[in-house]
Amino acid sequence: EAGVVQSPRYKIIEKKQPVAFWCNPISGHNTLYWYRQNLGQGPELLIRYENEEAVDDSQLPKDRFSAERLKGVDSTLKIQPAELGDSAVYLCASSLASSAVAYEQYFGPGTRLTVT
Amino acid sequence: GENVEQHPSTLSVQEGDSAVIKCTYSDSASNYFPWYKQELGKRPQLIIDIRSNVGEKKDQRIAVTLNKTAKHFSLHITETQPEDSAVYFCAARAISNFGNEKLTFGTGTRLTIIP
Numbered sequence: 539e540a541g542v543v544q545s546p547r548y549k550i551i552e553k554k555q556p557v558a559f560w561c562n563p564i565s566g567h568n569t570l571y572w573y574r575q576n577l578g579q580g581p582e583l584l585i586r587y588e589n590e591e592a593v594d595d596s597q598l599p600k601d602r603f604s605a606e607r608l609k610g611v612d613s614t615l616k617i618q619p620a621e622l623g624d625s626a627v628y629l630c631a632s633s634l635a636s637s638a639v640a641y642e643q644y645f646g647p648g649t650r651l652t653v654t
Numbered sequence: 655g656e657n658v659e660q661h662p663s664t665l666s667v668q669e670g671d672s673a674v675i676k677c678t679y680s681d682s683a684s685n686y687f688p689w690y691k692q693e694l695g696k697r698p699q700l701i702i703d704i705r706s707n708v709g710e711k712k713d714q715r716i717a718v719t720l721n722k723t724a725k726h727f728s729l730h731i732t733e734t735q736p737e738d739s740a741v742y743f744c745a746a747r748a749i750s751n752f753g754n755e756k757l758t759f760g761t762g763t764r765l766t767i768i769p
Contacts, residue, residue: 542697571757580660580743580759581698594754629697642688643757645697 540564542646544630550652556618559649563611563632570607571643572615573629581629581645587613620653627651656681656748660760668768673734675763677744678726686747687720687727688757693740701742702729731765739767 543562551557563570568589573581584603586594589610598605602621607613617624627648634641657680667673679687688703704711704718704727711718715734720727727746731738744760 578762580658580745580762582759583756586754586756594756596754642700642703644700645690647697 542630542632542644544628544646544649546649547647548650548652550654551620553622553653554619556616557620557651558614558616559628559630559651561613561615561630561646563613563630564644567632567634567644568610569633569641570613571631571633572605572613573631573645575627575629575648577626584615617651620651622653625651625653655750656684656746656756656758658744658746658758658760660744660763662763663761664764664766666766666768667734669734669736671734673729673731673738673765673767675729675742675744675765676726677728677746677760678724679746679758680725681746681748682722682725684746684748686757687718688745688747689718689729690743690745690759691740692743692762698743734767736767736769739765741765 545560570587572584575581585598585605587607590607605615627650629648630646631643633643660677685706690698691701692698702716702718704720715732717730741762741764743762745757747757
């Protein structure tokens with residue numbers, strides 16, 4: 539079984555430029571998460587999808603961040619415009635979880651973003 | 655919201671000795687507690703988890719204990735090996751008033767096994 543796939547693995551951009559990250563979750567996983575992991579810290583949730591619905595985006599900075607999950611499978615996270623403080627690893631995870639039952643979350647390899 | 659504290663931030667143990675990492679959480683409604691291992695530049699990988707209806711779980715050299723009353727849980731690694739060197743994160747899952755489930759992570763423990 540293939541794991542969570544993310545691309546690109548690395549991205550270097552100048553501030554004020556846009557950037558997008560792509561995630562393909564494990565087949566059959568209805569729940570998808572985007573996390574941001576700063577250096578030396580644990581992952582912090584940005585947004586959670588159940589199928590194609592964003593059920594929790596309370597931690598997503600909506601002035602510059604957006605996300606979509608068309609057809610309830612792949613997802614894209616976008617930053618426009620990027621700021622220096624956005625430099626971090628962006629992790630995608632998926633699970634069978636719902637609000638009622640907790641299931642394991644499986645992480646992708648992440649995209650390391652550097653904003654110069 | 656949920657707050658998870660993790661200690662120590664760094665831990666060095668001699669190969670073959672045991673390592674213990676401790677976490678506390680604030681939301682008494684939290685019901686699921688996974689532990690992740692993250693090697694440098696790699697993805698977090700689930701190594702063990704425990705649900706709130708269980709006090710202890712073991713998988714070979716790894717065990718986790720949960721004290722719901724005190725709101726703390728611990729990871730125990732016995733007979734440590736060099737490949738156990740990594741950063742370990744604890745996490746707690748809580749359900750908000752709006753029915754949203756959220757996993758909150760600790761700040762991580764860098765474990766170094768000394769050969």
